[in-house]
Amino acid sequence: MLAYFVRRLFYMLTTMVFVSLIGFFIINLPPGSYIDVYQAQRQNMGTSTASAELEALTRRYGLDKPVYVQYWKWITGFVQGDFGISFEYNREVKELIWQRLSFTVLIALGTLIFTWIVAIPIGIYAATHQYKIGDNAATFVGMAGLSIPDFMLALVLMVIVQNVFGFSVSGLFSREYIDAPWSLAKIGDLIKHLWVPVLVVGTSGTAGLMRIMRGNLLDILNMQYVQAARARGLSEPLVIIKHAVRNALHPLIMLLGMSLPSIISGSLVVSIVLGLPTTGPLYFAALRNQDMYLAGTFLMFLAGMLVVGNFLADILLALVDPRIRYE
Amino acid sequence: MADNQNTILQVENLHTHFFTESGVIRALRGVDFSVERGKVLGIVGESGCGKSVTAQCIMNMLPGNGRAVEGKISYYPRESIGSQTEKVDITGLPPRGKAMRAIRGNEIAMIFQEPMTSLDPVYTVGSQLMEAITLHQNVTKQQGKEIAVDALAKVNLPEPARIFDAYPHQLSGGQRQRVMIAIALSCNPTLLIADEPTTALDVTTQAQILDLMRALQEETHMSIIFITHDLGVVAEMCDDVAVMYLGKVVEQTTVDAAFHSPQHPYTRALLRSIPRLTDENQTRLDVIKGRVPDPSVVPPGCAFHPRCPEVIPGLCDVHTPEVIKLGGGQEVRCLLYDDKLMAQSPTRTALAESR
Ligand SMILES: Nc1ncnc2c1ncn2[C@@H]1O[C@H](COP(=O)(O)OP(=O)(O)OP(=O)(O)O)[C@@H](O)[C@H]1O
Ligand SMILES: [Mg+2]
Numbered sequence: 001m002l003a004y005f006v007r008r009l010f011y012m013l014t015t016m017v018f019v020s021l022i023g024f025f026i027i028n029l030p031p032g033s034y035i036d037v038y039q040a041q042r043q044n045m046g047t048s049t050a051s052a053e054l055e056a057l058t059r060r061y062g063l064d065k066p067v068y069v070q071y072w073k074w075i076t077g078f079v080q081g082d083f084g085i086s087f088e089y090n091r092e093v094k095e096l097i098w099q100r101l102s103f104t105v106l107i108a109l110g111t112l113i114f115t116w117i118v119a120i121p122i123g124i125y126a127a128t129h130q131y132k133i134g135d136n137a138a139t140f141v142g143m144a145g146l147s148i149p150d151f152m153l154a155l156v157l158m159v160i161v162q163n164v165f166g167f168s169v170s171g172l173f174s175r176e177y178i179d180a181p182w183s184l185a186k187i188g189d190l191i192k193h194l195w196v197p198v199l200v201v202g203t204s205g206t207a208g209l210m211r212i213m214r215g216n217l218l219d220i221l222n223m224q225y226v227q228a229a230r231a232r233g234l235s236e237p238l239v240i241i242k243h244a245v246r247n248a249l250h251p252l253i254m255l256l257g258m259s260l261p262s263i264i265s266g267s268l269v270v271s272i273v274l275g276l277p278t279t280g281p282l283y284f285a286a287l288r289n290q291d292m293y294l295a296g297t298f299l300m301f302l303a304g305m306l307v308v309g310n311f312l313a314d315i316l317l318a319l320v321d322p323r324i325r326y327e
Numbered sequence: 328m329a330d331n332q333n334t335i336l337q338v339e340n341l342h343t344h345f346f347t348e349s350g351v352i353r354a355l356r357g358v359d360f361s362v363e364r365g366k367v368l369g370i371v372g373e374s375g376c377g378k379s380v381t382a383q384c385i386m387n388m389l390p391g392n393g394r395a396v397e398g399k400i401s402y403y404p405r406e407s408i409g410s411q412t413e414k415v416d417i418t419g420l421p422p423r424g425k426a427m428r429a430i431r432g433n434e435i436a437m438i439f440q441e442p443m444t445s446l447d448p449v450y451t452v453g454s455q456l457m458e459a460i461t462l463h464q465n466v467t468k469q470q471g472k473e474i475a476v477d478a479l480a481k482v483n484l485p486e487p488a489r490i491f492d493a494y495p496h497q498l499s500g501g502q503r504q505r506v507m508i509a510i511a512l513s514c515n516p517t518l519l520i521a522d523e524p525t526t527a528l529d530v531t532t533q534a535q536i537l538d539l540m541r542a543l544q545e546e547t548h549m550s551i552i553f554i555t556h557d558l559g560v561v562a563e564m565c566d567d568v569a570v571m572y573l574g575k576v577v578e579q580t581t582v583d584a585a586f587h588s589p590q591h592p593y594t595r596a597l598l599r600s601i602p603r604l605t606d607e608n609q610t611r612l613d614v615i616k617g618r619v620p621d622p623s624v625v626p627p628g629c630a631f632h633p634r635c636p637e638v639i640p641g642l643c644d645v646h647t648p649e650v651i652k653l654g655g656g657q658e659v660r661c662l663l664y665d666d667k668l669m670a671q672s673p674t675r676t677a678l679a680e681s682r
Contacts, residue, residue: 130391224444230388231439232459232510233432236423243447322494323448 084293123213145207257313341398356574372571436511442504453491501532
């Protein structure tokens with residue numbers, strides 16, 4: 001178990017190194033230096049930056065050196081908590097990202113929990129009532145959930161909530177709370193707004209997960225050990241929950257780690273439509289504007305979330321499956 | 328063999344159908360046989376003839392799309408030896424009901440063909456053993472564990488206390504099948520159903536498991552239904568044998584009679600298809616011609632007639648044979664023994680005259 005843990009940890013770190021390397025070079029691919037863009041922007045705004053300031057920047061990030069030196073300066077700073085500056089906002093990157101990252105994590109976690117709580121029971125019901133009305137209804141609703149585009153669902157929900165409940169769901173807070181300090185009322189307001197993006201981002205995932213759970217469980221229900229458990233005289237609910245569902249969940253735990261990318265890219269579209277202060281829109285803009293350190297930092301954090309998610313899924317899997325634990 | 332005071336299980340005219348998208352599959356088309364107390368009954372027949380479905384019916388755990396549409400399975404529990412009044416009508420019990428679950432795993436236990444997949448991979452051997460014991464026996468956890476380790480020792484597993492804590496993937500196929508036998512016997516069943524318990528094992532392990540089962544049977548005097556393809560195993564293990572063909576029992580008899588005076592042409596053909604060590608002139612093995620037909624298109628008359636070497640055209644493809652009792656408890660479903668029909672048959676008369 002310890003060896004397994006250490007090995008996974010090692011894979012995780014190697015992955016992060018590769019992501020940072022590849023990511024940095026890809027962000028650097030477009031021609032022109034950031035200093036040029038930065039300078040052009042400054043001039044557009046009418047303030048010509050003193051060349052002393054530009055030089056300081058150039059030196060700090062080694063922008064006149066080859067790419068690998070730039071990478072080295074960036075990554076060594078990065079691990080010490082210096083994420084660089086955003087040319088676009090002319091502020092330190094770390095001042096810009098924390099709130100957005102935490103909202104992204106919040107929505108991702110909310111979506112995951114929502115997806116599992118809804119999809120697993122329905123999947124179990126559908127598998128144990130194969131081809132009955134409930135199963136067919138779940139299939140139908142699931143297919144609809146899979147095929148409705150996220151942005152459309154977002155727009156439809158926005159209109160419905162606006163007209164039926166009488167409050168606006170764009171953004172994560174009502175206007176009066178946006179700049180207010182944290183309080184119970186503010187958290188309540190957040191939850192009131194959170195369910196819409198969670199529902200939108202989670203719908204297709206829920207439908208997919210439900211289908212997978214149903215399929216897995218149907219496979220497991222045909223296994224000999226389920227028959228054998230029944231032949232011991234166990235009651236049907238015990239056979240299903242203790243033996244069948246427990247085994248059908250394993251592949252889903254592996255999926256858990258892999259479902260984060262789709263949740264995060266799903267939340268990008270929704271964030272744009274609903275105007276949510278998540279990482280998505282800012283990351284997108286940073287890539288477009290060649291705002292390299294901002295983009296790079298987002299990339300590292302998003303990749304980090306994925307890798308950590310996978311790592312946790314691996315550990316969870318080892319905890320529930322003795323075959324892996326005893327490897 | 329029916330109506331015997333010593334009968335523990337009687338299957339009468341059992342019809343089981345599977346309702347699938349491509350139509351109804353008539354897996355059992357009137358199965359009759361009985362199992363005697365303390366005896367081992369072998370059920371043999373080619374793949375697909377309905378042996379496993381018969382076992383599922385006795386355990387009352389058919390898959391969701393299957394139903395016993397006709398017939399009866401009567402079980403005579405251990406307390407009521409000789410008294411017919413206390414019999415349990417298994418086909419009449421709800422499959423998931425309490426009464427059936429009190430029998431399953433307790434009075435009638437079952438072991439399966441695939442030892443590699445018969446144990447749930449995520450629980451220890453001990454926890455799966457305890458499941459059965461604490462369910463059917465009124466014991467404390469500590470007593471239960473003693474019974475469990477005892478059961479593991481009884482099936483000759485080395486270091487039973489260690490095996491108790493092992494996970495299935497840490498055991499070999501033979502060890503897993505021993506564990507399955509331990510689980511099945513932990514509640515002292517009166518009837519054990521073994522569905523090809525050694526088919527998936529290598530020859531040596533197979534022999535060991537058979538020895539073990541034979542020894543345990545002699546010790547506990549339970550009845551066993553032993554399902555197999557292998558007539559050699561039948562000769563070694565069984566007292567009686569029921570030969571199945573396409574959802575029907577075509578012959579039930581003692582093992583001696585089956586090997587020395589088989590009556591049904593199918594039984595004879597099966598016997599001709601096994602190699603004999605005593606065979607000096609190395610004759611080629613007879614293979615039964617043709618293949619088992621699909622159960623959705625059962626031939627009319629006697630289902631075996633298209634493959635039967637003794638078929639009588641105009642008779643076997645028209646009339647469905649009934650069970651005919653011959654002497655010595657031998658029962659056979661074949662028109663050759665139906666004197667009334669045989670007397671009327673024109674072909675038969677012609678055949679007799681030409682001889
Ligand atoms: N769940 C099911 N759905 C549909 N048909 C089934 C089902 N189970 C069994 N059958 C059919 O019933 C028939 C008898 O099957 P069964 O498994 O009893 O054969 P068997 O004699 O045990 O064969 P084998 O020696 O290969 O184990 C087969 O034709 C099979 O296709
Ligand atoms: Mg079978």
